[in-house]
Amino acid sequence: MPLTDRIVFDEDAARAEAEAAGHALTTAETSFEAERAIARRLGGRVEGARALFGFWTPDLLDQRVPSGDIFLEILSPVEQLDLTRAHQTVRFERAWVPVIREEAHCFTAVTGMRAGSRETIGDFYALAWRDAEDQWHRILDPLAMSLPFGALAPAELYDTDAMQAGRGDAAYFEALRGDAPHKFGPPGNILQIHVPTATAGGTLASLTRHYQRLAERVARDLPLEPADQLFLGYDAVQLLPVEPTTVYEKGPDFWQEQAGDSDAVEVSLLRPDTTNWGYDIVIAGMSTVNPVLLESGRPDELIDLIAALHSFPNKPKKLILDVVFGHSDNQGLDALNSHFFAGPNMYGQNLDYQNPAVRAILLEMQRRKVDFGADGVRVDGAQDFKWWDSAAQVLRHDDDFLQEMADTEQQVAGTRYRPWFIFEDGRPWPDEDWELSSDYRAVIETQRDDDVFQWGPLTFAHNTPFLYTFWLSKFWRIREMLDVGANWISGTSNHDTLRRGTQVNPKLNVNTRLGRTRMEILDKAYDNPAVHVLTYVALPGVPMDFLNAMARASWGFIRNQDDRYGVKVVAEEAISLKWQVDEYSYSVPANFRRLKELGFETRADLARFMEFLPALVEVTEYDLEEIARLLSRAEPPLAGPDFTVVNLKRIARAWMDDMHDYCNVSNSLPSLDGEQAAFCLATRNFRRARPWLRDNYGPRDHFDHLRPIKGRTVFASLRHGPDGEQVFSVAHMEGKPTEEIDPLTLPVPGIEGTGWRLALRTPSIGGEYIGGPITLHDSMALVYTRAPR
Numbered sequence: 095m096p097l098t099d100r101i102v103f104d105e106d107a108a109r110a111e112a113e114a115a116g117h118a119l120t121t122a123e124t125s126f127e128a129e130r131a132i133a134r135r136l137g138g139r140v141e142g143a144r145a146l147f148g149f150w151t152p153d154l155l156d157q158r159v160p161s162g163d164i165f166l167e168i169l170s171p172v173e174q175l176d177l178t179r180a181h182q183t184v185r186f187e188r189a190w191v192p193v194i195r196e197e198a199h200c201f202t203a204v205t206g207m208r209a210g211s212r213e214t215i216g217d218f219y220a221l222a223w224r225d226a227e228d229q230w231h232r233i234l235d236p237l238a239m240s241l242p243f244g245a246l247a248p249a250e251l252y253d254t255d256a257m258q259a260g261r262g263d264a265a266y267f268e269a270l271r272g273d274a275p276h277k278f279g280p281p282g283n284i285l286q287i288h289v290p291t292a293t294a295g296g297t298l299a300s301l302t303r304h305y306q307r308l309a310e311r312v313a314r315d316l317p318l319e320p321a322d323q324l325f326l327g328y329d330a331v332q333l334l335p336v337e338p339t340t341v342y343e344k345g346p347d348f349w350q351e352q353a354g355d356s357d358a359v360e361v362s363l364l365r366p367d368t369t370n371w372g373y374d375i376v377i378a379g380m381s382t383v384n385p386v387l388l389e390s391g392r393p394d395e396l397i398d399l400i401a402a403l404h405s406f407p408n409k410p411k412k413l414i415l416d417v418v419f420g421h422s423d424n425q426g427l428d429a430l431n432s433h434f435f436a437g438p439n440m441y442g443q444n445l446d447y448q449n450p451a452v453r454a455i456l457l458e459m460q461r462r463k464v465d466f467g468a469d470g471v472r473v474d475g476a477q478d479f480k481w482w483d484s485a486a487q488v489l490r491h492d493d494d495f496l497q498e499m500a501d502t503e504q505q506v507a508g509t510r511y512r513p514w515f516i517f518e519d520g521r522p523w524p525d526e527d528w529e530l531s532s533d534y535r536a537v538i539e540t541q542r543d544d545d546v547f548q549w550g551p552l553t554f555a556h557n558t559p560f561l562y563t564f565w566l567s568k569f570w571r572i573r574e575m576l577d578v579g580a581n582w583i584s585g586t587s588n589h590d591t592l593r594r595g596t597q598v599n600p601k602l603n604v605n606t607r608l609g610r611t612r613m614e615i616l617d618k619a620y621d622n623p624a625v626h627v628l629t630y631v632a633l634p635g636v637p638m639d640f641l642n643a644m645a646r647a648s649w650g651f652i653r654n655q656d657d658r659y660g661v662k663v664v665a666e667e668a669i670s671l672k673w674q675v676d677e678y679s680y681s682v683p684a685n686f687r688r689l690k691e692l693g694f695e696t697r698a699d700l701a702r703f704m705e706f707l708p709a710l711v712e713v714t715e716y717d718l719e720e721i722a723r724l725l726s727r728a729e730p731p732l733a734g735p736d737f738t739v740v741n742l743k744r745i746a747r748a749w750m751d752d753m754h755d756y757c758n759v760s761n762s763l764p765s766l767d768g769e770q771a772a773f774c775l776a777t778r779n780f781r782r783a784r785p786w787l788r789d790n791y792g793p794r795d796h797f798d799h800l801r802p803i804k805g806r807t808v809f810a811s812l813r814h815g816p817d818g819e820q821v822f823s824v825a826h827m828e829g830k831p832t833e834e835i836d837p838l839t840l841p842v843p844g845i846e847g848t849g850w851r852l853a854l855r856t857p858s859i860g861g862e863y864i865g866g867p868i869t870l871h872d873s874m875a876l877v878y879t880r881a882p883r
Contacts (some may be wrong), residue, residue, distance in 0.1 A: 097170045097187035097217075098357070100206040105194075107144055107203035111135055112196040115148075119197060129454035132199060136455065137237030137381070137462075138219060140253045145207040149221045149233060150451050152198040153431040159223050166191040166202045167222040167232070169248055169359070175215050177242050177365070177391025183352070185360050186218070193221070198451070209253040210240055212260065212394045218248040236378040236430055237459060242391045244366050245338040245379035245429050247349035252382075257394050258506065261467065262401035266410060267507035275503050276511040278469045279545050281329035281412050282782045283630070284638040286588055288334045288371065289387050291649075292641055294760040298336070299389035302399040305406070313407040320771035321763040324645055327778030331403055332414035332472055332638070334589055335372035336387055336396065337463075338379035340425045342368065343657035365391075369654040369754040371589065373474065377422040377445065378429035381462035393466075400467040412469035414516070419456055419499075420478030421445065436482070440524075447492045448481045457502055467506050469513055473499060476519035476537055491521065493540045500541060516547045516583060520554045529556065533574075538581050550575060550582030550635055557591035560619035562603045565807045565827040569799065572809075575633050576791040584635035587620040587643035593651055595620065596670035605828055607872040612673050617646040618873065623856035624825040626774055627875035630781040631823045631854075632797060632811035634790050637781065644774065647762040648674040654750035657743060661718060664746045665711040667753075668704035671697075675756070685756055688748035692735050699733035703745075706732065718742055769857040777854060780877070786815050796842055805830040808870065810837075812844050818882025822850065825875035832870045838878065850878045 115132045122128035136148040147166055154164065169186040176182060193200040200221060210216030221233040238249030270276040290296040293304050308322055318326065341348065352360040366385045383393045403411040421441040426434070436446040446452050464471060479492040500515045517537040522528050534548050551571040558564055565572075575582060600612055608622075609615040620643035629637045642649040650670050656663060680686055680697035694700040706725060714720040718739045725737040735741045781787055791797065796812040806829030813821045822845050824837045838850055852865055854877035859868070868876075 097168065097189045100170075101168055101189045101191065102205045103191050104144060104203040104205055105192075107146065108192075108194045108201050111146060111148060111201035111203065112194040112199070115196045115199050115201065124450070126450040126453060129450040130457065133237075133451075133454040133458035135201070136199075136458065137235055137239065138249065138251045140209045140251065140255065143205050144203055145205070145209065145251055146203045147201065147219065147221075147235075149200045149235065150198060150455060151200050151221065151233060151431070152433045152451070153233075154200070154223060155198050157225075159225075161193070161195050163224040164193050164195070164200060165222050166193060166204070167220050167248075168204070168207060169218040169361075170208065171215065171218075172358070175363075177215065177385075178389070179363075180365050180367075181363065183360060183362050185358060187358050188354070188356065190222070190356070207251055209256075210250045210392075211253050211256050212390075212392050215242075215391075216240070216251045216253075218250050220248040233431070234378060234429055236455065237381050237462065238379060239382050239462065240393055241338055241379050241382055242366075242385050243348040243363060244341050244385060245376050246341050246347070246425070252393065257397060258465075260394070261397045261507065263404035263467065264507040266401075266404040267467070267509040267511075270511060271509040274510075276509060277543075277545075278412070278511060278514040280514055280547060280636050280788070281470075282785055282788070283328055283636060283778060284330045284332050284414065284583070285325065285328040285644075286332045286334070286638055286640045288589065288642065288649075289336065290369075290754065291647070291757045292759055294758065295389065296387075296758070297389040298383070298387050298395040298399050302395065302402045305399070305402045305411075309402065309406050320766035320768045323771040323775040324641070324763075324766065327775045327782065328411065328639075329409070329782065330412035330414055330470065332416060332470075335375060335416045335418050335474070336383050337372075337375050337418065338382070338384045339368060339370040339372065339386075340374045340376060340423045340653075340655045341366075342655050343425070369652055369750055371652045372416070373418055374423050374653055374655070375418045376426040376429045377419070377434065377456075377459075378426065380417070380419070380456075380459040396466050404467070412514075413467065414470035414472055414514075415464060415466075415468040416472045416474060417460060417463065418474040419445070419460070420473075420475035439478075441478075444478075444480070446481075447479060447495050453495065453498075457498055460499060461502050461504065464502070464504050464513055465506060468504075470516065471499070471513050472516040472518065474518055476517040477521040477523055491536070493537070496537055497541055500543060500546060514545065514547075515541075515543075516549070518549045518554065520549075523555070534582065535578065545581070547581050547583055547636065550579055550584050552586055553583050553588060553591070553638065555590060556594055557586055558595060558598055559586050559622065559625065560595060560605055560608060560615050561598070562605050562828060564605075565809075566799070566803070572633070572797075575635065576795075576797050578790060579634040580788055580790045582635040583638050584633050585629050585638045586622075586625055587640040588638060589640060589649070592620055592640060592643050592649045596650060596673045597666070598673075599669070600672050605872070607828070611676060613676055613679075616673050621646055621770070621774075622873050623770065623773055623777075623858075624827055624873045624875040626777045627823050627825045627854065627856070627877060628809060628811075628827070630777045631787065631821060631877050632809065632813070632825070634788055636788060637778075641759060642757060645759045645762045645766065647759045648753070648757045650674070650753050650757065652750060652754045652757065654747050654754070659716075660746035660750070661707075661721070661742050662711055662716050664749045665708040667749075668708055670753075671701055671704050679756075686752045688752050689745070692741075692745060692748055693733050695733065703732050703734055767857070773854070773857050777877075780854060784815060784819075784821070787813065787821070794844060796844060798842075800832075800840070803829075804832075806832060806872075808832060810840055810842050812842055814844075820844070820880040821853075822878045822880070823875060824870070826870040826872055828872055831872075834867045834869050836867045837876055838865070847883075849880045849883065851880065853877045853879045 240252035
């Protein structure tokens with residue numbers, strides 16, 4: 095049946111939607127409450143045989159576009175559409191449906207429209223309007239639930255009720271159902287994962303299969319290899335952002351329309367294949383899943399992963415989503431109307447949090463996203479949620495909005511709940527004195543709930559445990575953690591600190607005791623057994639590890655969409671070549687194949703180019719023409735292609751794509767140290783068995799470094815559990831070896847007497863040590879327990 099015969103405008107239903115919006119605008123106590131009610135009706139949704147649509151369109155009011163020139167555009171594929179194909183050209187039938195306007199909102203309703211599901215691909219849609227010159231313009235749906243071709247293309251109508259009905263963890267949520275919304279609390283620890291580099295497949299589906307395989311092996315009590323142990327012992331998994339990110343700044347577009355008319359259009363479709371670390375978002379599409387992460391193109395894959403975690407044997411694992419609402423990339427200007435934005439910032443665009451409609455839509459995006467079934471939410475860059483107080487002429491933090499985020503109620507499988515919240519907030523960052531003046535308590539102390547968390551000082555930003563004196567220089571921060579760290583995320587490895595580690599000049603005072611090469615030093619600094627003891631045994635809070643760090647895989651600022659500044663970004667990241675890539679790694683045929691094809695056949699070839707590039711970016715003030723000219727005149731000539739602006743951009747793209755492949759954890763699994771993996775798992779399980787270790791230090795607890803220092807930093811900690819158990823740890827963090835010492839005779843108040851049992855020893859100590867005198871070297875640690883007396 096032709097699309098125009100299949101689609102029927104349901105004027106009564108459309109008018110009812112508009113009237114409901116008008117009623118909210120008239121009767122709500124505030125304009126914000128009115129917009130929150132309206133936001134629930136925005137986007138495309140399926141109700142039985144009917145599809146309902148709502149758009150916030152203040153730009154149409156600005157331009158005085160008459161109602162008769164505004165339509166819902168429906169696009170239905172005529173040929174078979176395969177979302178797993180790299181490229182295809184598909185003809186779409188097109189239908190136009192009238193809308194009903196209510197102030198700055200447009201609503202419509204139709205029957206006969208196909209909704210997408212796990213098994214089928216639905217019809218696509220956008221709002222369209224015609225100007226006085228008969229030119230058509232599209233308004234995309236920022237609250238879409240399926241965007242197979244990214245946030246800058248028409249959306250697919252998706253049956254989210256059917257998606258929810260098919261979830262495999264309904265029993266998990268049903269068990270939490272009560273008269274009041276269930277409130278999730280903090281897990282014991284967290285594994286942070288970047289989906290594209292977590293498995294060889296690089297998708298949510300491949301990660302789900304990995305956890306399903308692990309679950310089967312655990313349930314059958316089968317032997318666990320180091321690659322298995324790497325993922326186990328965690329109560330929660332936190333995904334780096336899974337929202338749609340930017341597209342290629344200079345093409346190709348994933349949705350490219352060829353010839354067409356009012357009834358049909360031919361579209362060249364590319365499967366989204368961008369490389370990104372997840373934080374270059376455009377705000378539009380935040381309710382759904384980045385199609386790059388979807389093996390099948392179906393957002394159900396996120397629910398499948400969550401269900402696999404919730405169904406894990408022995409103890410369900412929680413899922414934490416990382417959301418980015420503090421800014422938009424400049425490409426957001428192409429996806430959203432101008433009323434969303436409050437002006438440019440260092441990341442792209444500030445959002446207008448004081449606009450009631452913007453505020454409501456952002457919260458509705460969050461609600462729909464978390465309704466995939468997340469137990470927790472981590473809010474990126476909470477210090478960036480700001481608004482300009484024109485009366486006082488000051489920029490204020492929007493803590494009320496952060497509270498509204500934490501108060502948002504979810505509903506999954508009939509169970510109402512509120513997720514656990516983590517805020518990354520380093521205010522007064524980015525002030526120059528932020529490292530000294532931030533107390534990492536700004537959100538904790540303003541939120542109503544007592545289980546709100548922030549990233550702690552050892553987790554936030556500039557974290558360089560591979561430099562000498564790091565641990566002693568951070569001792570004042572560690573002392574803070576003992577007193578107020580219960581509601582902090584702790585640990586030294588995460589997506590940001592590991593990346594920043596590769597931005598440090600290797601000529602600084604590097605701790606050479608950590609390894610023979612820079613790669614070994616960096617790997618051990620972020621996967622250090624003594625640091626794991628400090629994090630999991632000595633310090634309060636909720637420990638978090640980053641998968642790439644635990645696997646000793648590489649990591650960096652990965653994004654290949656930036657045409658304008660891509661060369662500059664690579665120049666800034668070039669130093670990571672010194673930290674993360676050696677001659678052997680570069681020589682492996684599968685590694686850096688794009689750069690090799692461009693003429694950088696050896697690491698030395700690339701390293702020499704990378705020495706020139708940052709310097710030229712700086713001295714020319716990023717003049718690409720001049721950079722290309724100067725590179726071409728180098729003596730002796732540099733390896734690589736002819737240096738033109740076009741080829742510089744090709745090199746930048748190749749670097750990002752090659753580094754993305756190089757960072758995949760699957761590359762590191764064969765070389766995992768079995769003893770190290772087993773020790774880390776044992777340390778995690780030690781903490782999980784003692785949830786009281788999350789609490790702040792009490793009056794009988796003790797933490798200090800051994801004195802005199804004598805060229806080394808050794809921490810000693812004594813903690814007391816509620817049942818009377820004592821946990822004592824000694825960790826050599828850096829520096830020269832100790833003289834021979836007996837840890838249980840150190841001058842630590844409270845360890846006197848007998849009854850101590852050695853519970854954990856770092857791998858380099860060796861299994862033959864059971865107690866007594868020992869010489870501790872860098873990265874060695876011991877953990878003892880004593881039962882209640």
